Amino acid sequence: MMVEPQWIRWAKRIQAIAQTGLSFARDPYDLDRYRELRELATDMLAHGAGLDGSPDRLRVRELFAGESGYPTPKVDVRAAVFQESRVLMVKERSDGRWSIPGGWADVGSSPGEMAVREVYEESGYRVRPVRILAVWDNSRHHDRPVAYAVYKICIGCELVGGESRAGTETEAVGWFSLDALPELSVTRITEQQLRRLHELHTHPQLGPDFD
Template structure:
């Protein structure tokens, strides 16, 4: 049965083949064909989405090197049985603090930095809870192939405050989760994080 967004998977594969070919091929004719493939992937993406051509070229069609998934890191912080969420300026919805992995930072360093920048809390990372392939979860379709890493952190100090990308900070009971930023996290993922609160020995999820 068709998922309805198979075309997006095909576009990602075409772009990955083109990007890798442009990185390693030495033949001028092959390079020309790979450029055509990349142009085709951009054209398809523009035709089937509301994203403009210039933005697609900047964020999707300009990457170089061997094509690999992007990495999104999310901090999981509990306090008195509630989970820390931040309200995003981008869509006015709520998410676990986090973002793209930064070059030069370890996953632990990224998550601690993101939590402080987005919520005001200084934390220490404890352990990885889950590594999820975004395509297997109920996120809106997007042009990138993304792995999501969820890391349990504990508050050391600080006070709740929004940041450059966030409006509010709050702790929420599992039965009172606000409207979520589905691009960043799903209701099922949030409830899965509560399973680790219930069972600290729960095995890491790799999905």
């Protein structure tokens, strides 16, 4: 299992402390210190990811600055749709790599509703959610820098209709064997995770994975 490097975890923790302080502190001097902490976290992530002096550093800064309130992990809902040994995947426009359908959870939608909608919008297929296969802390499953703490909910779904059609956020749709996977968008899904999801799918007596 790949694990997020310790320096990333430290940077995120500093950011979380800064965000909490900026949300609840009232003293102007304290607020200045928390802003400095947020800048330090930004510098740590940007430098560690090789983004010094680039527009991407500004994106990291904007991500942090846009967060307010008590910091909690974001929720990423993913749909695992299998046909025997093949898995439904979509090619992300954002990075040109492949993932299983999914995205950030929306307020007002249940995880099951999110899975159904994301599959249809990203692939054109209709599915029925069957059961939760896994709930993972994203930082414990890959070593790429990600600004947010993320919990990933993977829901096993049954194909019920529709036809292949890329969406506004996807370039292509395909069914892939686990032994012939395309280049993966590993912050969204890893090969190890896909293999574990298939194992859970084919052995319904197993309970959901969780960290």
